[in-house]
Amino acid sequence: MTSSPPPPRRTTGRASPGRPSTPSKASGVLGVNAPAAYGGAEAPAAVGREIAEILSGACCSTFFIQAQHHTPVRTLATGEEAARERWLRPLSDGTLLAGIAFSHLRAHPKLPVRATRVAGGWRFDGRVPWYTGWGLNDLFLLGGGTEDGEVVFGVTGAHEQPGLTATGPLQLAALTGSHTVGLVLDGLVVPDEAVAVRLPHERWAREDLPKNTNTNPAVFGVARAALDLLDASGDAEAKDTAGVLRDRLDAVRRDAYALVDEVPPAERLDDRLVAKTRAYDVMRAATTAAIAAGGGRAFGLTHPAQRLAREGLFLVVQGQTPEVRTAHLAALRA
Template structure:
């Protein structure tokens, strides 16, 4: 029997996201789409049941991610930001948890994130300065912030001069000390309403602080995560194979059958490494499987364009959108280790 959230994700994908995917890609993810995401319950997939979430198994979260990414990667990526703040708040400081976690768990509110710049340490793109009373001041530049105008709260990360990482929750709106750029124009996922943020004396009170920890401790847990295969890669691949199946072309359908067998094998291998091997171990194996998943995504999205011919290049055609979304996923969350392994695999 399938988990109720998997059924909810299918309804959301088929009824709302897939029909609007090309419009979201061109014009931006809509508030109506986000309202549908909130109403579906998927925002609470990994949230504690005590706060209104589902506390679902990790396998359910991965399946939901595959379904949403395959339907509309732009909407998927906006909501994907939500789950890290939920996890950190669940384990974080009491005051921030009690103030923010319930609406994020029950789907009332959507969260964004601004912390990928922490991976540049010891550079400090965003410097956090402790204030008297326990609050924080942030100064610097956030290069990427997804979901501007759609998120209700966001998780902001910074590093102190003393080598401590700090996270705090705040409201994502123009305010003293916080200024967004114009929306960034990108080759793919421009519809995610991604901006940069300029922080100039942006302050948060003590009850907004979620976690403080040494940078080395945070990085030790963060670095291995991106060696795992992203479920969104598998979702976009599957969506491209579905296009091949629907093409009415025997060669396209045969190609889909071959690639689908390879996809199922990669999926099993990727998730076995996550479920059965302790985090931080077998990193080389994880990177090998991750690059195999990239190869399959590239093959599947290319095949969808080839099967569609010239029509596949129109902005109303899903094949070209999936191909561009695939390009985005090649570098989303990329670390030096991932980039090196991928380039080595491409060299053969």
């Protein structure tokens, strides 16, 4: 059973009923950090972070779907030539939208998804507990672990095919528009020419660890949107609260981004975690303040304050590693 390529599709930027908007090709969002040689903007990282903040404040589902697209782009840009030449350009110019399925690799030495060498490619078996963008994405980057300690990343179509089926939509407290499902892999074969990267798990884990110690820009985006609600409320106390919290938000944002921009990725991990938990604190205060200022109305499902509060809770666990969980719980006990 060999994985089939995705059908070409262009994102429109207009949402269908029950679906979040997907960034249009013309916007350049999907290729913001992609190589210019492949049709991307190759913009500085700060531009990508600002886009993430804006999108997350407006709709965290839209942010989350497009955020995952950038990982396949970065992986293909430095990966195997055959996969790069086939998919990097349509991903960079926004013709195709991609997702990811590899957070389960962090469960090592467990192998929730096992990759096994077969003639002409790699067979994937197991279960992906969390996959975002089903029905929206054209393809996705799938990661699996081998018995001898290697990780294999391959590109496959984001649709049911021999060896790949999806569960029903997961019942989530937030981001229901993200089309998140589980994936069941039972003999999905990714051909060699669709393999983007193979490397030892130890190396992958070493490079992956710093990424999740950094503060997610979406935390600042959701917090900023909540503070904007306070400013627009017409209530003097709410506006005063927004001013105090905005100063705190700006301070932790500066610290968090300085660690990303000025410090090598594997250094000062403890400081990154401190900044991350401080950002959570400010986001929680901002979203709680928006609900407090809105009163009973803020609990209505059409009110943005309750949505931002629920999206903030999602961001607390999104991409959570044991190190992040330990640091966050320790900060809450302090």
